Amino acid sequence: xxxxxxMEVNIPDSLPAERAEAIxxxxxxxxxxxxxxxxxxxxxxxxxxxxxxxxLDVDSHDELHELLSSLPLFPYMNIQVTPLARHPxxx
Amino acid sequence: xxxxxxMEVNIPDSLPAERAEAIxxxxxxxxxxxxxxxxxxxxxxxxxxxxxxxxLDVDSHDELHELLSSLPLFPYMNIQVTPLARHPxxx
Amino acid sequence: xxxxxxMEVNIPDSLPAERAEAIxxxxxxxxxxxxxxxxxxxxxxxxxxxxxxxxLDVDSHDELHELLSSLPLFPYMNIQVTPLARHPxxx
Amino acid sequence: xxxxxxMEVNIPDSLPAERAEAIxxxxxxxxxxxxxxxxxxxxxxxxxxxxxxxxLDVDSHDELHELLSSLPLFPYMNIQVTPLARHPxxx
Amino acid sequence: xxxxxxMEVNIPDSLPAERAEAIxxxxxxxxxxxxxxxxxxxxxxxxxxxxxxxxLDVDSHDELHELLSSLPLFPYMNIQVTPLARHPxxx
Amino acid sequence: xxxxxxMEVNIPDSLPAERAEAIxxxxxxxxxxxxxxxxxxxxxxxxxxxxxxxxLDVDSHDELHELLSSLPLFPYMNIQVTPLARHPxxx
Amino acid sequence: xxxxxxMEVNIPDSLPAERAEAIxxxxxxxxxxxxxxxxxxxxxxxxxxxxxxxxLDVDSHDELHELLSSLPLFPYMNIQVTPLARHPxxx
Amino acid sequence: xxxxxxMEVNIPDSLPAERAEAIxxxxxxxxxxxxxxxxxxxxxxxxxxxxxxxxLDVDSHDELHELLSSLPLFPYMNIQVTPLARHPxxx
Amino acid sequence: xxxxxxMEVNIPDSLPAERAEAIxxxxxxxxxxxxxxxxxxxxxxxxxxxxxxxxLDVDSHDELHELLSSLPLFPYMNIQVTPLARHPxxx
Amino acid sequence: xxxxxxMEVNIPDSLPAERAEAIxxxxxxxxxxxxxxxxxxxxxxxxxxxxxxxxLDVDSHDELHELLSSLPLFPYMNIQVTPLARHPxxx
Numbered sequence: 001x002x003x004x005x006x007m008e009v010n011i012p013d014s015l016p017a018e019r020a021e022a023i024x025x026x027x028x029x030x031x032x033x034x035x036x037x038x039x040x041x042x043x044x045x046x047x048x049x050x051x052x053x054x055x056l057d058v059d060s061h062d063e064l065h066e067l068l069s070s071l072p073l074f075p076y077m078n079i080q081v082t083p084l085a086r087h088p089x090x091x
Numbered sequence: 092x093x094x095x096x097x098m099e100v101n102i103p104d105s106l107p108a109e110r111a112e113a114i115x116x117x118x119x120x121x122x123x124x125x126x127x128x129x130x131x132x133x134x135x136x137x138x139x140x141x142x143x144x145x146x147l148d149v150d151s152h153d154e155l156h157e158l159l160s161s162l163p164l165f166p167y168m169n170i171q172v173t174p175l176a177r178h179p180x181x182x
Numbered sequence: 183x184x185x186x187x188x189m190e191v192n193i194p195d196s197l198p199a200e201r202a203e204a205i206x207x208x209x210x211x212x213x214x215x216x217x218x219x220x221x222x223x224x225x226x227x228x229x230x231x232x233x234x235x236x237x238l239d240v241d242s243h244d245e246l247h248e249l250l251s252s253l254p255l256f257p258y259m260n261i262q263v264t265p266l267a268r269h270p271x272x273x
Numbered sequence: 274x275x276x277x278x279x280m281e282v283n284i285p286d287s288l289p290a291e292r293a294e295a296i297x298x299x300x301x302x303x304x305x306x307x308x309x310x311x312x313x314x315x316x317x318x319x320x321x322x323x324x325x326x327x328x329l330d331v332d333s334h335d336e337l338h339e340l341l342s343s344l345p346l347f348p349y350m351n352i353q354v355t356p357l358a359r360h361p362x363x364x
Numbered sequence: 365x366x367x368x369x370x371m372e373v374n375i376p377d378s379l380p381a382e383r384a385e386a387i388x389x390x391x392x393x394x395x396x397x398x399x400x401x402x403x404x405x406x407x408x409x410x411x412x413x414x415x416x417x418x419x420l421d422v423d424s425h426d427e428l429h430e431l432l433s434s435l436p437l438f439p440y441m442n443i444q445v446t447p448l449a450r451h452p453x454x455x
Numbered sequence: 456x457x458x459x460x461x462m463e464v465n466i467p468d469s470l471p472a473e474r475a476e477a478i479x480x481x482x483x484x485x486x487x488x489x490x491x492x493x494x495x496x497x498x499x500x501x502x503x504x505x506x507x508x509x510x511l512d513v514d515s516h517d518e519l520h521e522l523l524s525s526l527p528l529f530p531y532m533n534i535q536v537t538p539l540a541r542h543p544x545x546x
Numbered sequence: 547x548x549x550x551x552x553m554e555v556n557i558p559d560s561l562p563a564e565r566a567e568a569i570x571x572x573x574x575x576x577x578x579x580x581x582x583x584x585x586x587x588x589x590x591x592x593x594x595x596x597x598x599x600x601x602l603d604v605d606s607h608d609e610l611h612e613l614l615s616s617l618p619l620f621p622y623m624n625i626q627v628t629p630l631a632r633h634p635x636x637x
Numbered sequence: 638x639x640x641x642x643x644m645e646v647n648i649p650d651s652l653p654a655e656r657a658e659a660i661x662x663x664x665x666x667x668x669x670x671x672x673x674x675x676x677x678x679x680x681x682x683x684x685x686x687x688x689x690x691x692x693l694d695v696d697s698h699d700e701l702h703e704l705l706s707s708l709p710l711f712p713y714m715n716i717q718v719t720p721l722a723r724h725p726x727x728x
Numbered sequence: 729x730x731x732x733x734x735m736e737v738n739i740p741d742s743l744p745a746e747r748a749e750a751i752x753x754x755x756x757x758x759x760x761x762x763x764x765x766x767x768x769x770x771x772x773x774x775x776x777x778x779x780x781x782x783x784l785d786v787d788s789h790d791e792l793h794e795l796l797s798s799l800p801l802f803p804y805m806n807i808q809v810t811p812l813a814r815h816p817x818x819x
Numbered sequence: 820x821x822x823x824x825x826m827e828v829n830i831p832d833s834l835p836a837e838r839a840e841a842i843x844x845x846x847x848x849x850x851x852x853x854x855x856x857x858x859x860x861x862x863x864x865x866x867x868x869x870x871x872x873x874x875l876d877v878d879s880h881d882e883l884h885e886l887l888s889s890l891p892l893f894p895y896m897n898i899q900v901t902p903l904a905r906h907p908x909x910x
Contacts, residue, residue, distance in 0.1 A: 044175035048900040065267040081321040084135035085247040139263040156904040172685040176884040226357035230445040266317035338449040354503040358429040408539035412627040448499035520631040536776040540611040590812035630772035681903035702813040721863035722793040809867040
């Protein structure tokens with residue numbers, strides 16, 4: 001089941017730089033892991049913003065929330081979720 | 092080059108039903124045509140809305156506008172375009 | 183799988199009164215039908231508005247869209263869908 | 274009397290981690306307590322967000338405010354309240 | 365139990381003038397009736413707008429919705445409802 | 456002359472707790488004082504929020520601003536002011 | 547007492563052209579009349595929009611509403627009212 | 638003096654098609670005329686929307702409003718104007 | 729040439745009180761200076777907010793930006809600028 | 820390929836002044852560099868705001884993101900990107 005997920009990152013200036021870097025590295029590792037598991041088929045950068053538009057493919061809302069909240073940047077992201085259905089004109 | 096395109100359809104009640112049906116049929120045909128040309132790789136229905144989230148793959152902004160404005164429903168759609176770049180964590 | 187669905191009805195003044203009444207009657211019948219099928223466990227009126235907040239329980243985004251777009255008032259509604267997951271503090 | 278209550282949590286980065294954890298634990302205990310008292314019949318996580326959608330069942334606006342402001346996370350939440358009436362099509 | 369109710373009137377230009385006048389007269393009569401019943405203690409005009417800010421005093425959300433939807437202008441109003449609790453600093 | 460005043464309080468986490476408590480106590484005292492002077496006829500809590508909806512009754516915009524900016528919480532509040540006129544249907 | 551009043555005009559396409567012209571002519575006459583009475587000291591066009599920003603100088607909210615609702619374009623305007631107080635740095 | 642002007646066109650469905658075409662043709666002629674006069678140095682289409690982003694170069698706000706309101710599509714456009722100053726980093 | 733300028737002040741709590749007072753005093757002095765130069769003909773307080781609505785009269789966008797950015801509170805203000813043209817009904 | 824890019828700068832008060840100045844100086848140097856490379860043909864200051872409206876001319880979304888995220892102020896900017904196509908009325 002597909003979800004369009006838009007994530008906007010907003011790291012507060014008060015976070016020490018080295019801590020921020022560690023979180024970003026962990027984020028990347030976790031993102032790669034979820035992609036390799038086949039549950040994050042598309043991950044695009046929004047040009048000009050520290051944000052992404054993603055397609056996630058999971059079995060349930062619970063699994064979606066579990067994956068997203070496992071991201072190290074989760075506390076610093078504003079996330080919008082849109083459930084996607086099959087489009088009648090899609091080939 | 093990829094664009095995330097969100098289209099929301101809003102057909103005014105004043106449009107005669109048979110005219111609306113004709114436009115929708117033409118829309119479907121045109122959408123299939125663009126997909127077959129490889130320029131509309133993803134087309135999803137937003138669950139619960141007369142709207143879609145799409146990924147278009149074209150060579151330029153001009154081509155994108157040409158394709159979108161060739162859609163028969165174009166005069167009745169609110170369209171948001173987001174240019175997508177490669178994400179450093181995408182595999 | 184649960185979804186919170188907020189529906190706001192906006193019937194244009196141009197719709198003849200008897201047509202509007204027929205649609206509302208059909209809407210009620212369809213809403214009862216979906217509830218009886220166990221797929222619409224909660225349906226509340228938003229006090230003071232021609233709107234409702236609903237909980238739907240279906241197997242997939244596709245089924246959700248199918249049900250919502252089968253509502254006779256669908257063309258006259260603005261619908262917001264929020265996927266609901268289990269809350270860790272829920273008993 | 275039912276209210277739809279949407280709570281969005283926003284803990285500032287300046288709050289020490291152990292203090293945040295203590296507040297969250299107290300929040301959970303208080304949420305369980307209110308649920309057990311039969312006044313919080315539904316509590317769902319908004320998938321992908323540190324937020325919930327809840328149904329509260331209390332006798333008055335005063336009691337609602339008392340319950341919500343007794344939550345340890347109250348100072349860190351943005352809360353929207355919607356009074357719910359009976360829907361004429363609900364079975 | 366008190367509610368702050370903000371009503372914004374928007375009569376479409378397509379409504380015949382005499383019909384609009386009849387609705388407004390009926391609205392006034394109904395508003396007076398509800399006030400006389402003690403359920404609409406305050407009714408103020410928002411200066412410069414075809415809108416009002418009101419305080420309603422009713423026993424339940426159901427009664428509130430019943431009263432508001434009985435207003436002849438109800439189909440032409442955008443209504444926001446805010447439940448009011450006792451303020452700890454009120455004398 | 457009446458004004459509807461909506462105040463939303465937002466105390467930054469950086470304010471020491473005892474300082475915040477002192478400001479709140481001073482706020483309460485000042486609010487009682489203005490009410491006793493007959494210039495703040497209604498003060499309601501917005502259920503579920505650290506906010507109020509108030510009716511102030513003063514002689515001029517200058518007096519309104521003077522009163523509101525004399526509130527100890529003024530620097531921490533977002534305030535919306537709506538001038539109220541007599542409503543033709545009010546009894 | 548001063549008010550900043552922002553008026554945005556939106557004449558529906560369904561209004562016959564000659565009717566619209568008659569309303570605009572009446573609007574102009576009424577606007578001149580109110581200005582000559584000294585109650586509308588400033589009237590500016592918002593560059594690029596069918597809108598104005600005005601300063602009105604009247605004795606009460608009631609008088610303000612009376613003047614604004616006497617404008618022939620009143621049913622076709624969205625009006626925002628901001629009460630203005632003396633500024634401590636104004637000379 | 639430069640202004641960034643964003644124009645969004647919204648032609649109501651009630652306008653007869655031939656009338657709309659005539660207005661569009663007149664719009665194009667007028668747009669060319671203003672460009673040739675050197676007062677509209679940049680005119681771009683917003684990809685995917687019936688909208689443009691323009692730079693106008695005129696001597697005063699009055700001239701700007703005169704030009705924009707002389708456009709045949711002016712009654713059907715939502716226009717946002719942003720005054721542009723020299724940027725200290727521009728070469 | 730006239731501009732309507734709306735300034736909203738938002739001084740962060742982290743700024744030491746004496747520093748804030750010094751900036752406010754400097755702001756007042758600068759505001760008086762610009763007014764005396766005839767370039768800030770109107771300066772009003774928005775009742776109930778730490779905000780003002782102003783009319784500035786300068787020769788160019790560059791001069792406007794120069795004046796506004798010379799204000800000591802500039803880094804703490806959200807400023808909206810609206811270019812004003814002559815209104816055809818102004819006397 | 821052209822993009823309209825709107826950048827709004829928001830430097831947090833917690834950033835030490837000398838650090839902020841160093842970032843601004845580096846920003847200016849980088850902006851000049853990109854302009855000299857012919858990829859930033861227009862850079863305008865939004866009058867009254869710490870913001871700019873720019874036109875960038877690059878070969879791809881990837882190159883756009885690379886340039887924008889190379890700006891030293893990137894972490895402190897809110898950036899909106901609008902892809903621009905050729906306008907049929909442009910000469």
